[in-house]
Amino acid sequence: MVDSQGKIFLTLAMVRIDDSTNQKEMVPVALSVKGALRGMMRLAPISVFVVPFGVGFGIAAIEQGLTVVQAVAMSAVVFSGAAQFASLEFWPEPVGLTSIALVMFAVNARFIITGAALSTWLNQLPILTRWFSLSFLSDPNFVDSRSAFQAGEKDVGVFLGGGLILWLTWVGGTVLGALAGENLGDLKVYGFDVVMVCFFATAITSRLKPLSAVVPAFISAAIAIATLDLLPLGWNIIAASVAGGMWGAYQNAV
Amino acid sequence: MPSELAPWAAMGVIATITFLNRIAGPFIMSRLRTSARVERFLDAMSVSVIVALISSALARGTIREVVAVGASALAMLWFNNAIVALIAGTSAAALWLKFLA
Numbered sequence: 247m248v249d250s251q252g253k254i255f256l257t258l259a260m261v262r263i264d265d266s267t268n269q270k271e272m273v274p275v276a277l278s279v280k281g282a283l284r285g286m287m288r289l290a291p292i293s294v295f296v297v298p299f300g301v302g303f304g305i306a307a308i309e310q311g312l313t314v315v316q317a318v319a320m321s322a323v324v325f326s327g328a329a330q331f332a333s334l335e336f337w338p339e340p341v342g343l344t345s346i347a348l349v350m351f352a353v354n355a356r357f358i359i360t361g362a363a364l365s366t367w368l369n370q371l372p373i374l375t376r377w378f379s380l381s382f383l384s385d386p387n388f389v390d391s392r393s394a395f396q397a398g399e400k401d402v403g404v405f406l407g408g409g410l411i412l413w414l415t416w417v418g419g420t421v422l423g424a425l426a427g428e429n430l431g432d433l434k435v436y437g438f439d440v441v442m443v444c445f446f447a448t449a450i451t452s453r454l455k456p457l458s459a460v461v462p463a464f465i466s467a468a469i470a471i472a473t474l475d476l477l478p479l480g481w482n483i484i485a486a487s488v489a490g491g492m493w494g495a496y497q498n499a500v
Numbered sequence: 501m502p503s504e505l506a507p508w509a510a511m512g513v514i515a516t517i518t519f520l521n522r523i524a525g526p527f528i529m530s531r532l533r534t535s536a537r538v539e540r541f542l543d544a545m546s547v548s549v550i551v552a553l554i555s556s557a558l559a560r561g562t563i564r565e566v567v568a569v570g571a572s573a574l575a576m577l578w579f580n581n582a583i584v585a586l587i588a589g590t591s592a593a594a595l596w597l598k599f600l601a
Binding site: 291292295312316319320323324325326329330333336337339340341343346347350351354355356357358359360361362363364365366368369376377380381383385388389392434435436437438439440441442443444445446447448449450451452453454458459462463465466467469470471474482483486487488489490491492493494495496497 | 503506507508509510511513514515517518519521522523524525526528529530534537538539540541542543544545546547548549550551552553554555556557558559560561564565568569571572573575576577580582583585586589590591592593594595597598
């Protein structure tokens with residue numbers, strides 16, 4: 247009884263201390279053109295490799311019966327490889343709008359998680375600027391800007407610029423693929439298809455140095471692989487990330 | 501609905517749902533009281549997302565993808581340069597396909 251009350255008191259004290267430190271650490275962020283250019287430069291090398299992915303989507307979209315204009319428009323307004331490839335399953339007769347909506351929610355639900363992980367910085371922007379920047383949220387610019395922010399970056403332009411250059415190369419690649427189609431040959435020969443997973447590997451290599459990050463990483467890997475065939479497309483990522491996050495949240499709680 | 505409009509309607513739904521997913525995370529977080537525990541959750545979760553993306557790509561792929569990821573991770577540790585690491589990874593995948601697959 248006393249013990250549990252003591253614990254409650256301690257927890258409350260912890261929350262108070264945490265709040266004061268949070269306010270102290272809350273650095274004001276801005277969004278500038280200069281920052282966006284910096285973000286574009288940071289992701290320029292990786293975005294070159296997005297072109298072949300866009301080409302792949304362009305080719306697949308034409309095969310599924312989309313017109314060139316529709317394929318390019320989809321890349322421009324959706325800007326999500328996973329969602330777009332998954333949506334092609336509904337073509338050439340995309341009429342079940344409710345099931346399309348549900349599949350899209352499932353495939354892109356990881357954006358809820360990556361968006362939440364950037365909220366500390368993004369939520370300091372005015373709402374329309376925040377929503378505009380978030381329209382360009384994708385895996386590479388999440389990975390890149392989250393580490394930049396943690397290293398002290400205060401310009402959300404880094405996130406937006408990274409997204410913009412990925413968007414440009416994604417749309418550009420789709421135009422190429424939709425127009426030139428199969429003439430471009432198999433990009434696997436050059437190893438371009440593995441570039442995204444390699445990019446994630448380089449991003450994680452330095453993040454795994456603190457030992458506290460290793461256990462959630464193992465938990466996440468195990469759950470992602472174990473649930474790959476059990477859960478609908480994309481949900482193994484959610485299950486794995488939330489489990490890793492929970493471990494991180496409670497590991498220090500005594 | 502005329503059938504020529506169906507693709508555009510579907511695209512509208514796809515774009516809208518994707519956008520809502522993108523803005524949902526920060527929206528939810530703006531309603532929550534942040535604490536050190538929430539911060540630790542987000543920290544560990546952001547590492548976990550990346551690990552989960554890699555692991556499921558590798559689980560779906562072949563040894564070629566594992567070799568490529570291994571080559572980039574090693575190159576990253578060795579040279580501490582992301583571009584060198586990406587070149588190492590893609591070259592490893594290309595060479596594997598040419599000589600060993």
